[in-house]
Every structure is written in structure tokens, then in C-alpha cells.
Amino acid sequence: MVNRLAGKVALITGAAGGIGLETTVLFLREGASVLMLDISEPALERAVAKVHELVPDLKSPQFVKTKKCDVSKESDVAAAMESLDEHGGLDIMFNNAGIMHAEDDDAISTSERIWDLTQAINVKGVWFGCKHGVLSMRRHKKAKGSIINTASMVALMGAATPQLAYTASKGAVLAFTRELAMVHARENIRFNSLCPGPLNTPLLQDWLGDDLQKRHRREVHFPMGRFGEAIEQANAVLFLASDESSFVTGQDFVVDGGMTKAYVTGEGPPTAAPKNNVS
Ligand SMILES: NC(=O)c1ccc[n+]([C@@H]2O[C@H](COP(=O)([O-])OP(=O)(O)OC[C@H]3O[C@@H](n4cnc5c(N)ncnc54)[C@H](O)[C@@H]3O)[C@@H](O)[C@H]2O)c1
Numbered sequence: 001m002v003n004r005l006a007g008k009v010a011l012i013t014g015a016a017g018g019i020g021l022e023t024t025v026l027f028l029r030e031g032a033s034v035l036m037l038d039i040s041e042p043a044l045e046r047a048v049a050k051v052h053e054l055v056p057d058l059k060s061p062q063f064v065k066t067k068k069c070d071v072s073k074e075s076d077v078a079a080a081m082e083s084l085d086e087h088g089g090l091d092i093m094f095n096n097a098g099i100m101h102a103e104d105d106d107a108i109s110t111s112e113r114i115w116d117l118t119q120a121i122n123v124k125g126v127w128f129g130c131k132h133g134v135l136s137m138r139r140h141k142k143a144k145g146s147i148i149n150t151a152s153m154v155a156l157m158g159a160a161t162p163q164l165a166y167t168a169s170k171g172a173v174l175a176f177t178r179e180l181a182m183v184h185a186r187e188n189i190r191f192n193s194l195c196p197g198p199l200n201t202p203l204l205q206d207w208l209g210d211d212l213q214k215r216h217r218r219e220v221h222f223p224m225g226r227f228g229e230a231i232e233q234a235n236a237v238l239f240l241a242s243d244e245s246s247f248v249t250g251q252d253f254v255v256d257g258g259m260t261k262a263y264v265t266g267e268g269p270p271t272a273a274p275k276n277n278v279s
Contacts, residue, residue, distance in 0.1 A: 004242045006031035009087050011080065013071050013129060014097030016043035018201040019150065021050070022234035023094060024064070025277045028055040030238065033062050033087060037069040037080055038097070044068065050278055063087070071097045071125030074132075081132040089140025092241045093133035095126040096150040096194075098169075106162040115165045122169035126150075130180055130191070137189060144188040148240045149177045151193040153256045174252055181250030190249035192240045197256025199228045200273075223258035225270030231277060 010027050014020040015036035024034050028051065036051075038044045044066040051064055058064065067083065069076040084090055099121050103114045126149050137145040154163070155170040174193050181191040198220070236255045239245050254260055 004030040008032045008091040010092035011035045012094040013037045016047040019230045019233045020096045021047050022230040023237045026234045026238045034064045036066045039070050041068045072120040074128050077128040081136045090136040093147040095129035098122045100166045104163045104165045110164050118165035123172045146241050147191045151195050153197045178250045192251045195254040196233050197259045221262045221265045223262045223265045229273050
């Protein structure tokens with residue numbers, strides 16, 4: 001299918017890697033224009049070079065742009081949103097940037113600094129994206145809009161490999177996304193949470209380290225026998241962003257290979273994973 005997002009303007013945070021970058025490529029291929037935001041300028045430069053390689057034939061008015069933005073700073077998010085005014089304002093917001101800090105641990109060991117940093121990016125950053133996303137849609141009198149916030153499977157299930165600040169932050173995203181869906185339903189601005197299961201991305205691998213990774217593989221039940229890939233999340237985001245999901249709002253959209261539904265998992269070789277566009 002092509003042109004599922006024809007003419008739409010999208011903003012993606014945490015777009016320099018992983019889920020955000022795969023989503024950028026899919027959105028562009030489906031006809032959307034994309035403003036890629038990330039805190040890391042060098043990573044954004046590398047990412048957009050890859051995007052141009054994969055989607056070489058963008059024709060005006062379709063565009064892909066980058067902008068450095070720390071989502072925990074409201075002025076950064078507001079400025080990024082205002083830069084879309086010349087393009088007719090926002091249609092799709094993907095609040096995807098998030099951190100899982102290496103020092104995030106249990107209730108005893110997690111420092112207040114790590115707690116506050118995690119909430120500032122993962123919760124406040126998503127709130128700012130929702131707030132300025134709605135303001136842009138209103139400014140430009142949009143008849144509809146879609147806002148997708150990345151939560152996590154850990155907002156739904158407990159894990160004995162603690163990351164308390166992260167889990168709390170994703171629980172908050174899940175809860176306020178549902179509420180915003182109700183608040184803005186009659187404006188036809190849909191809000192959904194994406195709840196990814198564990199993925200093959202640096203975010204998780206860095207946090208797990210070697211020992212935890214082994215423990216994870218030993219103790220975690222993967223019904224499909226493998227971690228997920230970023231493109232599998234990006235495809236779900238594409239559906240939630242497009243008009244195909246026009247009656248889907250307020251949902252915890254779980255993309256986890258069945259993990260949150262598993263009690264006992266089967267045996268056998270892992271299923272084949274799709275290939276990411278980027279890595
Ligand atoms: N990887 C997983 O297993 C997994 C599982 C569940 C949920 N998630 C969530 O998915 C989202 C994307 O994760 P990913 O795996 O693609 O990770 P990633 O680390 O590849 O991408 C996250 C991006 O966010 C950017 N970022 C970090 N802090 C920022 C800030 N303050 N402002 C703007 N950008 C910032 C990073 O530079 C990075 O490019 C995150 O919200 C994460 O919590 C990931």
C-alpha cells in the first residue's frame with residue numbers, strides 16, 4: 001500500500017534511532033512529511049543521511065527536516081512545533097523519545113537524580129508533545145489528528161529486573177494518554193499508547209548489559225522465541241497514525257509478540273524476524 005499518509009505533516013521525537021527512525025522511513029514512504037527531533041545532533045545528521053538514501057525521491061511539498069530538541073524543555077518542543085506553521089501545522093505527533101538509564105534500579109538503589117531525569121524526559125516530554133501538538137492542530141483548524149505516545153509493556157507487567165523510574169514513567173504515559181483521548185475525542189484528535197515488548201535496540205541492550213541479557217534470555221518468556229524489531233513497532237505506529245485507525249483511540253496498543261498474554265510458552269526454534277530498513 002502507498003500514500004496511507006499522503007499530505008500529512010508528522011513530528012517524531014527520538015527520531016535519530018530505533019523505533020523513531022524506522023517510523024520516519026515508513027511515514028515518508030507513505031507520503032507524509034516528517035520533522036525528526038532528537039537530543040543528539042550528530043545522531044540526527046547520520047539518521048537523515050540514511051533516510052535520504054532509503055527514500056531518495058521526495059518531491060516538494062513533501063519534506064524531511066531535522067531539529068535538535070530536548071523534549072524535557074518546553075521551549076524546545078514549542079519552537080519545533082511552531083516551525084511547522086509554515087507547512088500548515090501538525091497532523092501526526094509521535095512522542096517516542098525516552099530513556100532507560102543504566103542506574104535505574106529498585107526502590108532502594110535508584111537515586112532521586114535518576115528518578116527525576118527519567119520522569120522529565122519520559123513523562124514531561126510526552127506531555128509537552130501532546131500539549132503543543134494539540135495547540136498546533138487547533139491553530140491550523142485541523143479536522144482530525146493522531147497522537148501516539150510510546151509507553152512500554154512494563155507499564156502492564158511487573159519485572160524482577162527492576163527499572164523503577166522507567167516503569168513508573170511508562171505507567172504515567174499510559175494513564176494520561178487514555179485521559180487525553182477522552183478529553184479530545186470530540187475534536188477528532190485521537191490519542192493512543194504504543195506498548196512495545198523488548199526489542200533489539202541499543203536502548204535495551206545497553207541497559208541489560210551482558211549479565212542481565214543472559215538472565216533475560218533465560219527467564220523471560222518469549223512466545224515467539226525472539227526479541228522484537230523496531231520495524232514491527234513502526235508498522236503499528238503507521239496504522240495508528242493513518243486514517244485506517246479512525247475509530248481507535250484511548251488504546252494501550254501492545255506490540256510484544258504475545259508476551260503480555262503468555263503463561264506458558266511453547267518450544268521450538270524462534271520465528272523469523274522481519275528486516276529493519278535501517279539496522
Ligand atoms: N527498546 C525497547 O526494548 C523498548 C521497549 C519498550 C519501550 N521502548 C520505548 O520506545 C521508545 C524508543 O526506544 P528505542 O528502543 O527506539 O530507543 P533508542 O535509544 O534507539 O531511541 C531513543 C531516542 O531518543 C533520543 N532521546 C533521548 N533523550 C531525549 C530527549 N531528552 N529529547 C529528545 N530525544 C531524546 C535518543 O537520542 C534516541 O535517539 C522509548 O520511549 C522507549 O522507552 C523501547
